[in-house]
Amino acid sequence: MPNEIKTKDDSPVVKERKTDEAVEAGLARLTPERIKNTINQVLQKETGPRFKAYVETCMHCGLCAEACLYFLSNDRDPAFSPAGKVKQTIWEMLEKKGEVSIDFLRRAVHIAQTQCNVCKRCSMYCPFGIDIAYLMLLVRRICHKLEITPLYIQDTVNSHSATMNQMWVKEDEWIDTLQWQEEDAREEFENLRIPLDKEGADVMYSVIAPEPKFQAGLLYQAATIMHAAGINWTMPSSPGWDNSNMAMFTGDNEISGRIARTFYETAARLKVKRIVMGECGHAFRSTYDVGNRWIGWAMPPFEVVHALEFYHELLTSGRIKIAQKFKKTVTLHDPCNVSRGRGLHDMAREVTNMLCESFIEMTPNREHNFCCGAGGGVINCGPPYKGERMVNNRVKAEQLKATGAEVLIAPCHNCHSGLEDIVHHYDLNMEVKFLGDIIYETMEKKIYKPGE
Amino acid sequence: MKPWKRKSINRESKMKQKVIFMGFILFIFTAVYAFSNTELERLDNSVFEKPQRPSAVFEHDDHNEMAEIDDCAVCHHVYEGKELVEDESSEDSLCSDCHSLKPDQENSISLSVAYHKQCRDCHFEENKGPVLCGECHIKE
Amino acid sequence: MNAFIDFIMGPMVWIAFLIFILGLILKIVLIIKDVNARESYIYSYMTLKHSLRSIFAWLIPFFPQSTRQSPVFYSISYIFHLLLFIVPIFLTSHIVLVNEAFQVSWIALDDGLADILTVMVVLALVFFTIRRVMVPEVKYLTSTKDYILILIVALPFITGFLAYHQFFLYRPMVIAHVISGEIMLILIPFSRFSHMIVAPLTRAYMGSEFGNVRHAKDW
Numbered sequence: 001m002p003n004e005i006k007t008k009d010d011s012p013v014v015k016e017r018k019t020d021e022a023v024e025a026g027l028a029r030l031t032p033e034r035i036k037n038t039i040n041q042v043l044q045k046e047t048g049p050r051f052k053a054y055v056e057t058c059m060h061c062g063l064c065a066e067a068c069l070y071f072l073s074n075d076r077d078p079a080f081s082p083a084g085k086v087k088q089t090i091w092e093m094l095e096k097k098g099e100v101s102i103d104f105l106r107r108a109v110h111i112a113q114t115q116c117n118v119c120k121r122c123s124m125y126c127p128f129g130i131d132i133a134y135l136m137l138l139v140r141r142i143c144h145k146l147e148i149t150p151l152y153i154q155d156t157v158n159s160h161s162a163t164m165n166q167m168w169v170k171e172d173e174w175i176d177t178l179q180w181q182e183e184d185a186r187e188e189f190e191n192l193r194i195p196l197d198k199e200g201a202d203v204m205y206s207v208i209a210p211e212p213k214f215q216a217g218l219l220y221q222a223a224t225i226m227h228a229a230g231i232n233w234t235m236p237s238s239p240g241w242d243n244s245n246m247a248m249f250t251g252d253n254e255i256s257g258r259i260a261r262t263f264y265e266t267a268a269r270l271k272v273k274r275i276v277m278g279e280c281g282h283a284f285r286s287t288y289d290v291g292n293r294w295i296g297w298a299m300p301p302f303e304v305v306h307a308l309e310f311y312h313e314l315l316t317s318g319r320i321k322i323a324q325k326f327k328k329t330v331t332l333h334d335p336c337n338v339s340r341g342r343g344l345h346d347m348a349r350e351v352t353n354m355l356c357e358s359f360i361e362m363t364p365n366r367e368h369n370f371c372c373g374a375g376g377g378v379i380n381c382g383p384p385y386k387g388e389r390m391v392n393n394r395v396k397a398e399q400l401k402a403t404g405a406e407v408l409i410a411p412c413h414n415c416h417s418g419l420e421d422i423v424h425h426y427d428l429n430m431e432v433k434f435l436g437d438i439i440y441e442t443m444e445k446k447i448y449k450p451g452e
Numbered sequence: 453m454k455p456w457k458r459k460s461i462n463r464e465s466k467m468k469q470k471v472i473f474m475g476f477i478l479f480i481f482t483a484v485y486a487f488s489n490t491e492l493e494r495l496d497n498s499v500f501e502k503p504q505r506p507s508a509v510f511e512h513d514d515h516n517e518m519a520e521i522d523d524c525a526v527c528h529h530v531y532e533g534k535e536l537v538e539d540e541s542s543e544d545s546l547c548s549d550c551h552s553l554k555p556d557q558e559n560s561i562s563l564s565v566a567y568h569k570q571c572r573d574c575h576f577e578e579n580k581g582p583v584l585c586g587e588c589h590i591k592e
Numbered sequence: 593m594n595a596f597i598d599f600i601m602g603p604m605v606w607i608a609f610l611i612f613i614l615g616l617i618l619k620i621v622l623i624i625k626d627v628n629a630r631e632s633y634i635y636s637y638m639t640l641k642h643s644l645r646s647i648f649a650w651l652i653p654f655f656p657q658s659t660r661q662s663p664v665f666y667s668i669s670y671i672f673h674l675l676l677f678i679v680p681i682f683l684t685s686h687i688v689l690v691n692e693a694f695q696v697s698w699i700a701l702d703d704g705l706a707d708i709l710t711v712m713v714v715l716a717l718v719f720f721t722i723r724r725v726m727v728p729e730v731k732y733l734t735s736t737k738d739y740i741l742i743l744i745v746a747l748p749f750i751t752g753f754l755a756y757h758q759f760f761l762y763r764p765m766v767i768a769h770v771i772s773g774e775i776m777l778i779l780i781p782f783s784r785f786s787h788m789i790v791a792p793l794t795r796a797y798m799g800s801e802f803g804n805v806r807h808a809k810d811w
Contacts, residue, residue, distance in 0.1 A: 053794055504702070
C-alpha cells in the first residue's frame, strides 16, 4: 500500500514530476509542428459551436469550484477548480493557437486524465451549465492524438483494440472462467447453468473484463441470482461480452465506437430481448449514452438495464425474496454514471432498504454526490497516480467517516475499487460491497416459480 | 476713483499685495453672491403634479436678445388643428391652456414634450444653446 | 457641439441598438446554422421540455443547490442583473427621450429611487471586482479582460449618476454617459456579455442532457 503521499505538500501536482513512462516516451516523440497541428485539428475540426459557446460564455465566476472534489480535497487550491483546470489546459491551447510546450502538455495530460473524473458535478454548479467534463475529454482527445496517454489506461485501450475486452482476457479463458463458476455454483444450486450464446434469451447478461480476470466470484453471484430468479438469460462466448470502454476515457473515440458496435452486434446476433449489465457505471455510460451515439444511435438499439434497476425489478416482482435483511449499518454511494448519469438514485435507495435493516445517508447525495475519485478513467491510470488519487479525494473519506456506517455499498466497479482504496488509506474501517454481494448474502436460495 | 487705486500709486510693492488680496476677497463675495442670492429665472412648473426635475431655467428677455428673436410667434405659436396659423401669436395664454399633461385628442403633444421640443429642436437647429437635460433643469 | 450631441443621441443610438439586436440575432442564427452543419447530434439530446425546465429552475432564486451554497454572491448577482435592465429601461430621462422620439411611454421609476438603484448597481460591480481580487479561485481565472468587462458596465452607470447630480463637467459627463452606454450595447454581441443570449442555450443543452438522457436534475 503506497502511503508515502499523505499531505498536500507532498502532492506531486505542486511540481510537475515525470510520473508516467508512456507520457514521457510520448512527449519525447513530439515536435512543435505536430503539437500545433494536432491541437488545431481537434479544436477546429472536431469541435463546433458547443465548444465555442462554452469558451465565449464562461464569465470566470469560479462557482464551479465548490462542486469539485479535487478542489475541496486540496484545501481549495484554485488550480484544482474545474475552470482552473480548463484554464491550464484548453484555454491556453486555444490562446496560443496550439503552440504549447512539452512541459505544458505534461501538465495538461496529468490534469485531464487524473485530476478530473468527468463526473459532471460542476455542470450542476455552473449557472450556465457549461460542460467542463466535455472540455476535459477534449484535452484527452488531443493527448490521445499526440500519443501521450498514461501507460496503464492506454494498455487497457490496446487490450480493447486487440481483444475487445479491457484485460487481455483470451476467448478460451473467458469461457473457461464461466464454466468454472458454473461448476462451483452447482454445488449450491443443482442444475444451475451459465447459458452461453443462447439465441433469443430474454436477457443478455454482460460484465466488465475485471470480473473474469480477478473477481470471478461476482460472476458466481450473478449466476445464482439469475438462476434463483428464473430468468431466461445468456452470456456471449465471443468478444462483445465485455461492456467496459476505456477508450471512451482516453479520447480514442474510434476504438470506443468499435467496442460499442461489437457489443451491440453481439446482442443482435444472440437476438436477446434486452441487455442487463453488472454493477458498473462507466460501462453503462458507454452503452447507454456514448458508444451508441458514436455508432449512430441516439438511444441504445437495445434496452440496456443497469444491475441496480434489474435488482429492483427482481425484488419488487418477488422473483428474489430476501430471507433475512442485512444486519450491519450500511451507507450508499451514488455512482455518478447511474445517479447523476441515469437518475437511478431513488431506486438504489429502495433496493438498499429492501435489503438492509439500517441505512444511513451520506451527504451530499443523489445527483449531488461526490464522485469516488476513481471514475472517468482516473483509477485506470494506475499505480503511478495512486498516491495523489488518495490525497485528491479527502472529502469522500470525510463524507464516509461522518456516516459511521459499517458497510459501504457502491453499485459500480470503479467506485468500488476507488472507495476501497480510500477506505484503506484513511483507515475508515468500512467494508465495501456491491448490491449483488448483499443480495446473494440475504436472498432465499430457492428457485422462483410463478404464483408462489 | 477707487480709493485703493490711488494709494497703490504711492507705495507700490506693498500695495500690490493688498490689491491682489482685496481683489480676491471681492471675487469671492461676488461669486458667493452670484451663486446664492440670485434667483435664476425659472419657468413656472406649478401645473406639473410631481415634477422629477427642477424647473427649467429660462431668462426670457436675455434669451431673445441673444437669439435675436423679435417675433413672439416663433415660440408662442398658434395652431388650428394641425395647421400653424401665420401672423398670430399666443403670448397672452399659458402653454398649458393648449398642451395638457398627457397627450389627448385635441392635442397630441403633451406639455413637457412641447417644452422639450420647443427649446431643444431649435437649439439643435441653430447648433447653440442647451440641449441636455441638466443644462436647463439645473439643480437648485 | 450640439451637432455632435445630436449625432450621439440620434443616429448613434440607432446604430448601437441595431448592432446590439441584430448582432445577437445573427449570433443565434450562426450558432444554429453551425450546430446543424457540424454538431447536429446535439439535437438527439435536446427537448424543449427539459430545456425550459432547467432554465426556469435556474431562474428561481435559491432553488439550485449552487445558489444556496453561495448565497451572498447569488443575491448580489440576481439584484445586479435585474437592475441592469430595470434602471435604464424605467429611468424617467430615458423614457422622456423615447417618448419625444416615438410618442410611446411607460411607467417610470421615481428619480430618487433610480438614483439609489444606480448606486446599487455600481456597488455590485465593486463587489464583483473585490471578489476577483480576493477570492483565490476567482482570482485564478481573472485576467485584465474581466476587469475591462466590469468597467464597461460600470461606466454608463457612474457617468449617469454623476451627470444626474450635476456635480461637475455636466456636458462632458452626459456625453461620456451616452457614448459608454452605446459602447456597452455594441460590445454585447461580440464579447462574453453575449452570455445574455448564449447562456440560456448552454443551460438548455445541459438541462436536456440531464433531464432527457440522464433522467436527473441539473440544479
